[in-house]
Each structure stands twice: as C-alpha cells, then as structure tokens.
Amino acid sequence: MGTLDEIKAALINLDIPQVQCKIHQGLAEGLSPSAILEKSLIAGMNTIGSRFKEGDFFMPEVLVAAKAMHTGLDILKPLLTAVENRVKGTVAIGTIKGDLHDIGKNLVIMMLEGAGFEVVDLGVDVPPDKFITAIETHHPRVVGLSVLLTSVMPQLQTTIQQLEPYRRELYIVIGGAPITQQYADKIGADGYAPDAASAVDKVRELIARN
Ligand code: B12
Structure with missing residues (x-):
C-alpha cells in the first residue's frame, strides 16, 4: 500500500x-x-x-x-x-433558517478552505437578512445554502428570492441530503452538489464563468 x-x-x-x-x-x-x-x-x-x-x-x-x-x-x-499562493475567492455559507444540521456544511467548508477559498461560515438557522449582511460585508463570489430538513426546503426559495438583487455579483449553490439537481433548477439556484468534493468543483466551475 x-x-x-x-x-x-x-x-x-x-x-x-x-x-x-x-x-x-x-x-x-x-x-x-x-x-x-x-x-x-x-x-x-x-x-x-x-x-x-x-x-x-x-x-x-x-x-x-x-x-x-x-x-x-x-x-x-x-x-x-x-x-x-492566492485566495481563489470568497464563499459565504450557512444552514438556512429553521435547520440546525451543520456537519455536512462544515465538511464543505473544510474542503473549500483546503482548496484555497476564503470561507465565511454563517453557522446554522441563518435567516435571509444574515446572508445579505454577509454579502454586503464580505462580497463573496458564491453563497452556499445548506438544508437537511425537508420541512425547511421552502425556506430555500424564500432565501434565494431575497438574494435576487445581489445575483449579478454572485452565484448561489445549494446542497444537503434532500436536495437534487432537479430541485435546484426548479427554485433557480445556480448550482447544486451532492457532496463536499463536488461542491468544490461546482464553486470552481461557477467562478470560472466570468
Ligand atoms: C446528525 C443528525 C442530527 C443532529 C445534527 C447535529 C449537527 N451538528 O449537524 C441532531 C441530533 C441535532 C439532529 C436534529 C434533528 N434532526 Co437530524 N439527523 C442527523 C443525521 C443522523 C445525519 C445528518 C448528517 O450530518 N449527515 C452527514 C453529512 C456529511 O451529510 P449531509 O449533511 O448530507 O452533507 C453532505 C451533502 O449533503 C453536501 N452538502 C451539505 N450541505 C451542503 C451545502 C452546499 C452549498 C453544498 C453544495 C453541498 C452540501 O455535502 C455534505 C458532505 O458530503 C440525519 C440522518 C441522515 N441519514 O442524513 C438526521 C435527519 C436529517 N434529521 C432529521 C430530523 C427529523 C431531525 C429533528 C427534527 C429531530 C427532532 N425530532 O428533534 C431535529 C431537527 C433540528 C433542526 N431544527 O434542525 C431527519 C430529517 C427528515 C426529513 N425528511 O426532513 C433525518 C433525515 C433523520 C430521519 N431519517 O428522520 N439531527
């Protein structure tokens, strides 16, 4: 071996x-x-x-x-x-309002940091206005939303709607066990990834778009 x-x-x-x-x-x-x-x-x-x-x-x-x-x-x-040698871009990430699961989100953060991204961890139970404050303070290229509870999934769409005015400057990626690519497309997210390693690939791919 x-x-x-x-x-x-x-x-x-x-x-x-x-x-x-x-x-x-x-x-x-x-x-x-x-x-x-x-x-x-x-x-x-x-x-x-x-x-x-x-x-x-x-x-x-x-x-x-x-x-x-x-x-x-x-x-x-x-x-x-x-x-x-350089920071590849900033990603702000949090588990959305109503949801306290953070193990998956923390894994995504670890992988992103390991790949050279600066990560702003907003924690769990994050309401839309906390994402907005983070966007205005840190100017991330990508915002990541994590959700594990199916009952909380509608809150994703609400959050994305509230981030609408900022979407020219950033991409929104979503993830968590109940999320699928189909759901991401339906609610208008820019990307989805099923696990932490592909989350890094997705963030790289989005940032490379412009
Ligand atoms: C651990 C756990 C807890 C812990 C959380 C600890 C913590 N600090 O996170 C505790 C005990 C607190 C908990 C509480 C609850 N839980 Co819970 N929990 C789990 C459990 C066992 C594991 C979740 C986990 O960590 N998985 C491991 C990680 C690595 O996987 P992951 O989260 O999916 O993340 C990966 C990907 O999804 C992706 N990813 C994740 N986030 C993001 C974000 C982005 C941007 C991207 C791109 C990718 C990405 O990358 C990650 C790494 O590969 C699951 C069961 C399961 N099998 O999933 C239930 C589960 C999620 N819980 C459940 C429930 C019901 C609850 C409670 C309501 C229970 C209760 N009655 O109190 C509460 C809710 C509290 C709340 N408001 O959130 C249900 C949800 C059912 C449903 N359909 O919604 C599950 C599925 C269990 C079940 N089968 O019933 N829970």
Missing part, C-alpha cells in the same frame, strides 16, 4: 495519530499537499459518507472522522496556501 492509501486507511480506521504520522511521512516522501488532500482525506471522507449511508458507520464515527480530517487539514493548509 502506498502512503496515500495508508493515510486514507488511517482516516477510515478513525486513527487520528496515524493520520498525522502518515501525512508527515507522505510529505517527507515528496507527495504534494493537494494529492494528500484529494486522494487521501477527501477520498477517505467519501468512503466514510457511503458507509454512513449504508448504516455501517454511525454519527460518533462520522464526527471522529471529521476531526481526523480537520487534523490533517491543519497540517496541509499552510502548505496548500503556500502553493496556491
């Missing part, structure tokens, strides 16, 4: 010291920080996500895995920004 796979395995085994140790080993061997991020940490979190969906892993395991990912990111972040 190569070091990239060993880091991934350590993450899946929820062995935080081993994740740290293997990342340092990988860097010493000359692996690039972005390869470690994508092929070990993001790939590992994807496996964790699938196992969680299949019922092999439960919430405590997901939380430890997220912590392991964070520990790994702490090592990689200074190196990634040194390589990337």
